[in-house]
Amino acid sequence: MMPQVVTCPTAASAANLAPFVIDEAGLEQGQDQFSRFGFAVLGPAALTNEAIQQLRAEAAKQRNAASWPLRYGDARSQVPEANVRGHFGPSARGFLSGDSVLRLMQTITGQAVSPSWSASCYTWYDIPGAWLGRHLDKQDACFLTMLVGLESHWPADSTPPPGNQLWIYDSFLASRPLFRITTLVNRITILDGKRWPHERRPVQEGQHASVLCACFRAAEL
Ligand SMILES: [Fe+2]
Secondary structure, eight states, X not given: OOOOOOOOOOOOOGGGOTXXXXXXXXXXXHHHHHHHHSXXXXXXXXXXXXXXXXXXXXXXXXXXXXXXXXXXXXXXXXXXXXXXXXXXXXXXXXXXXXXXXXXXXXXXXXXXXXXXXXXXXXXXXXXXXXEEEEEOOOTTTTSEEEEEEEEEEOOTTSOOOGGGEEEEOSSTTOSSOSEXXXXXXXXXXXXXXXXXXXXXXXXXXTOEEEEEEEEEEEOXX
């Protein structure tokens, strides 16, 4: 079953979206994709070089200074997974606090949202076996999500392996994903993750990926 078509307001134009570098055609394509499939893939490049480098540098710092392993069965995790999470620093908080982010979310999804700070973090899949099990996002804390690709590496001369992709399913029981979105540096995926089950298969030796995971609540209007 496909998601309902959403009529999207034109809250943003390419001219008022800095630090995003998405042109009008990209916005229209993103709206159309989200309304039909429940996700939109933007870029690369989705952000200015300066903005993505700031986030990548901050993430590298946070990986060393402010990260923790998350594993199913510990007190924090509620889905099958094993990966590393990290707190945002001022760059990520500043980025997500900007009007452009909310404007872009509303334009692509048709939904007014606000940041859900407690559900948002850096995430690393940089240890062999790191993964994220098939799950749905929480209706309240993660009504919609924005994933910013920060790092993605796999062995040369091979196609992007599963650990470097986000797989999206039409149901929990589906044997094959409907879509496989490859994580790339400076690619952004906006996802209705409360509606569409998604996962990351385990990374293998020689692979790693990291993303900025921003969750949003439905705004109270
Ligand atoms: Fe999720």
